[in-house]
Amino acid sequence: MVTNIKVEIGKRIRSARLSKGLTQIDICDDESELTIRQLTRIENGQAMITLPKMMFLSEKIGIPIQDLVDTDKIEVPKRYLELKNKLIKSHTYGDEERIRQHESMFDEIYEKFYDNLPEEEQLLVEVLQVQLDVYSSKNSDFGLSLLDEYFHQILKKKHHSYNDLLIIDLYLFCCAVGLEDKTYFDDLSQKVLSYIDYSDFERIYLLEKILLSILVQIEPKKYLLYTKVFREITETTNHFQHKPAIYAFEAKYYLQVKKDIKKAIESYDKSIMFAKMLNDSVLVRNLEKEKLEDLSNLT
Known part of the structure; x- marks a missing residue:
């Protein structure tokens, strides 16, 4: 056994x-x-x-x-790897049904696999669980204790593992929802651009998620700096899942910084178009709502 x-x-x-x-x-x-x-x-x-x-x-x-x-x-079950991949690469966008689906996947992992996983896989599961709990407004104390245990260890490192990047993403995510102060936010936001390794597709996908966590909490005038890097990554990896987000943030830049309504609408429309190509009705609905709200706030 x-x-x-x-x-x-x-x-x-x-x-x-x-x-x-x-x-x-x-x-x-x-x-x-x-x-x-x-x-x-x-x-x-x-x-x-x-x-x-x-x-x-x-x-x-x-x-x-x-x-x-x-x-x-030492073997990691294929079913666990399948569940892990789905949890990492699928977004809930706050949709209650998707949150329930994610919770069901976590239930299966904890029931069938967790106790016999390597420690690093256990940590990965815990971090993903914390992000879902925080997103669905559940108790976040466990997430903060995870950060207390691992985050300062990570700050000492010159090179970061996949799980290190997960912890960094959790920190940035907690900053976004007000659970953490932003003491290390600016430093990590600048350093993350040097972490890019185009030969490591798993890590590059996680960097895309980190870029999203950064974009949601920086000043609009800095959006293009990060969307430019984001676009270069997606063009190299052919990850189209985050294309809608790139265009959405560029739309906000043109609207809030340049006051260019025409270019903003063009970018919003491209964002929605890519969401439709992904056949993601939840994302399409969220983007259409966001477009209307942003445009109405301008008048």
Whole structure:
């Protein structure tokens, strides 16, 4: 059973660490790669170790990975990967039926897969769950505690993993809804442009989500700076899901900054057209409402 594998791996790591005379503090150092809490959970068999952490521990302890774990026995179920992909790449746009569908997917993950997932996958699920809870106005205390635990660890890093970007997106999202102050907002908003790696399609999609989180809370005069990068990304990856958002923010720029109603309407219409091409009736309805409200506020 996978649970026994977690316990066995934890025992091996703890035994190897102690045999080398190393404390958890010796291993974790500044906790930029692995926190003491994370190592404790791994050693106690409460969390399944991931490959990056295996490689880190192997180097810090000074023993081969195969002495710590049989990597062939660690598998992530295909159904879980399918659910995760849907949760990451589908937007609710505040629609109650879509929120219910997402909640149902989370229920299945927690019931069938969560306990036996690697720790990094568990964290990913928790972050996605928090975003849905905050969006649907549920208790957000857990989300804030997640940020407290991981966010400052991330700020110490020069290179960011997929989950690091998820935590950054959660921070930006919490800033947008007023749950976090914006102490690090400007710095992260500027740095995120340097994170772009066009060879990593999974990470580039997440960067698109981060750009959306930035756009919803910056001054209109800065919209084109980020939509330009956004457009370059979508042209490279052929991700058309976020095209409506790009045109919508450009419409707001032309309307609020340039006072060019004609160009604003053209951009709004392109935004709605792409939403229709995506066959997303909820998004179409939201954009049409937004267009009317923005134009009426101008008069």
